[in-house]
Amino acid sequence: MKPTLILVGADKGGVGKTTISRSLLDYFARKNVLTRAFDTENPRGSLKRFYPTVAEVVDLGNVAHQMRILDTMESANVPVTVVDLKAGNLSYALDLFERIGVLEAARSGVFNMGLMHVVGPSIASLDEIGEIAKYLQGIQYVVARNSINETNFFEWDESTHRKYFSAIPKAQEINVPKLNEMAYEQVDVAGVTFKDFIDNKSADGTQGKFSFVLRGYVKKWCSEIDDEFQRVQMLQDITSGGRAPTLV
């Protein structure tokens, strides 16, 4: 089966990009799909904190680092590579990948590629969709509307919505449900994956002392996210181990 490269990006910080990357990695772990992850939040790398063994911190502008991600796509024998792009770096990364031939490789079927675009409720996010549309041919595009830290409800008016999405015919949308703040914080403080939190395992592998209530709400939230991820064609193809996504 062809490997899949999934970019997770957002046009601004604080919309929950790393949370989505974490949920994705967790999702694959629950489905027994091996993953690699790259965090371009150089040098800090918050993804690395939650996935010390899976995630690597890289600098996308550095050619050696680009090679570490891309030249190993096929040789790594890992079906999924998740790249968490630095906030605001989405257009830059796509432009870079276009220039060095990554997008072309994906279009010609060397590997599958998807972009998970995390957006908050502001209209600025939609502007970015217009800006990146030109790169998206042959790439599965998923807009993740993130409510995780938001109390206000998403309300995109129909015409604005159509205007942006008409440029990207195969776009899919998912909604990331809200997770109780206290539960979110506790997972964050513990520095463990959502899965380990649910299983009451602390970062050092010993039995955790996490609240049953918070574990329960994280579990419920994960099952809601699973339902959303299950609707995404690209992810279905990976977890079913089946055919490649239909490209535009």
Place this chain on the structure above:
Amino acid sequence: MAHTPTVYIIASDQNRNGKTLLARLLADYIMLDGRDPFMIDTDSPDGPLRNYFPGRTAVADFAQMQGQMKLFDTILGSPGRDYVVDLSARHLEGFFKATSELDFFAEVKSVGFRVILFFIVDRSVSSLKSAHTHEHIAGIDLFVPVINEFIGSNWLKADGAMFIPALPQALAFAISDKRFSLRSYVLGEMQNLPEDLRPTLTSFMFDVLSNFSNLEPLISLKSLRD
């Protein structure tokens, strides 16, 4: 026979129909039985149960996540004893939504508890309806409909209900004093209760305590039926 640690839930869809009195009677019964119950009162911030059982009552505001943690995590954190949960009417729905979302009853079972739900059914049709929706909640070992004679009820008395006799006003008032311990009364301390009220309270306590002790055979019967 060794006693199985139990989570007792006192609930109703209506306020002011005797939940706290029932919780209090139950707590006193458990202690008279030589057990060591802990009470969780969801009626925050007042927590009337705390007045009667200071030192063994937690007040948890179920509307807050902290309150939910206080309730559920306290019970799961120290299994092996009995818990009496006094559930305010306003938290009835939220409580059972949470227990189902968190699969709480399966979790308490896994650490050796059983669950008994007391539901006070008053005269209203909505109360009767609510009792019936809560009658078959998964994970509850025994559902006990409760008729409070003072309030009245739509539940048929013959239909397996627990009956709390009405008390004359003077007596109800006297025992509502937070210094008055029903347990001590049963153990022979009159606590300045006027002499003319004593026979009524004695017979009331006798009725109620026998009702509680009849629950054990009820549970055994139910488990035979199931």
